[in-house]
Amino acid sequence: MNHPEPTSAPAHFILNRIRKEVDAGLYSRVVTRFPPEPNGYLHIGHAKSIVLNFSMAAAFGGYTNLRFDDTNPAKEEQRFIDSIKEDVRWLGYEWENECFASDYFEALFGYALHLVDHGLAYVDGQDADTIRAQRGTLTEPGVNSPDRDRPPAESRDLLERMRAGEFPDGRYVLRAKIDMASPNINLRDPVLYRIRRQHHHRTGDDWVLYPTYDFAHGQSDAIEHITHSLCTMEFEDHRPLYDWLLEHLPVPSRPQQIEFAKLNIDFTVLSKRRLTRLVDEGQVAGWDDPRMPTLAGLRRRGFTPVSIRNFCNEIGVTKSEGIIPYGVLERHLRDDLNVHAPRRMAVLRPLKVVLTNFPENETEWFDAANHPQNPEMGSRRVPMTREIFIERDDFMEDAPKKFFRLKPSGEVRLRNAFIVRCDEVVKNDAGDVTELRCSLDPESRTGQPNAERKVKGTIHWVSAQHAIPAEVRLYDRLFNVPHPSGDKERDFIEHLNPASLEILDTAWLEPTLADAPPGQPFQFERLGYFAPDLDSTPEQPIFNRAVTLRDTWAKIEKELGGA
Incomplete structure (x- = not known):
């Protein structure tokens, strides 16, 4: 018999085992379940279980139940049930039956x-x-x-x-x-x-x-006619009890429990007890804080369902536990957003530039591709005025030889526009640079004789007149050591990264970003991938950085011993 593989996932021991059982006629269809306890939000570790359970059932023409293990009422709340259902659907899955242990x-x-x-x-x-x-x-x-x-x-x-x-x-x-x-x-x-x-x-x-x-688990599986109860390895020693109860009770079916290794990622914690403590102690802004490894937090930060499903498929299913670098998860997000995220320009740390030979009170509009490799995504019109903002890091007064951005008497191309030359640096009484006065090369516009003139640097910019002010939140690793919960000498809270959130309240965005809906990802050119926060409004735009353009932590992790 031929069976469809689960969503481009490689074969693993559970898939191979179920295939043999189906081929042997032990099952006409495969029924799995995802059984969360409604006492907190789902995290990335649960995503691995969700992807596994739903893909195994789908691969063999079966279905998956969503069953809430609500046998401990002291910690369970409706808001957790609602969030779990939202997370599973967001990942792209729909359950056959919504069940509760309390049903039984x-x-x-x-x-x-x-x-x-x-x-x-x-x-x-x-x-x-x-x-x-x-x-x-x-x-x-x-x-x-x-x-x-x-x-x-x-x-x-x-x-x-x-x-x-x-x-x-x-x-x-x-x-x-x-x-x-x-x-x-x-x-x-x-x-x-x-x-x-x-x-x-x-x-x-x-x-x-x-x-x-232990008592409710196996019997609930049997009542629902679950064929394969897929659990993480900590339940391996509980399997003999699971089987003993099924053997000695008049249950309607005999499911089998199979264990696999749970997910561990460096620079974070995936213990619900520890995540609850972060929330209860106010170390984070809530379960959906974009620094949290919860699915709600990742979604708010700008992660996509595709990136998480692809991550879960790549790490595979084994019985041996290991620690996955956080950078692997980020790589899958970059791979997805690089293809699907439209491009925009934004200036996070602005430096004012006056184009001295650009007419005052005039606006020139330039065409900019929404995606350089995908013409089907179309283009947009970007306004240029006499005064613009560039990134402060894109100017250096005493620049080294290989600095190819803007410097005194140096030239760069403004992305999608023309070449400018820095003629004058304006400073305040403290000696800080407050403004650059530059001249543009009118012949370097698209369609002009010098349009193809080469300069070594290209920088992004926004019109000071048209840009919209915004708050931008730069998120990073929640912890500053690879294994915060593995330190026997110190509380994991002591390893929180004080630089995990930087808020920039002087950012400027091109005007096309004014009405971006929450969660819609964009690439801010040369800066990273960003998405509007849940609290973002047209009057008060707030963008979260989902991930940088490059893995800036790879070298740090290597120096720290990595994972």
């Missing part, structure tokens, strides 16, 4: 009663610390609870009274009865249910008894 609370409780009635689970009255201490270690077996041999009828009575709210939080738990001497600690009579009086975002106060993830 009645069924799961029925499964719990089944285990109790068959002597496979018992109600334990010990406190959490005692149970933890009795669990044993990797080298020592656990100790049986004195309640382990409680009669099934007694455990059933207690379990039903636990559900009815008769007991306080922590008074009892339900535990599976497996093997306290198992070398796998997850099989040492794990807790399946806890009493927890927390208002649930969907079931309200109907339940005071909530299942653990």
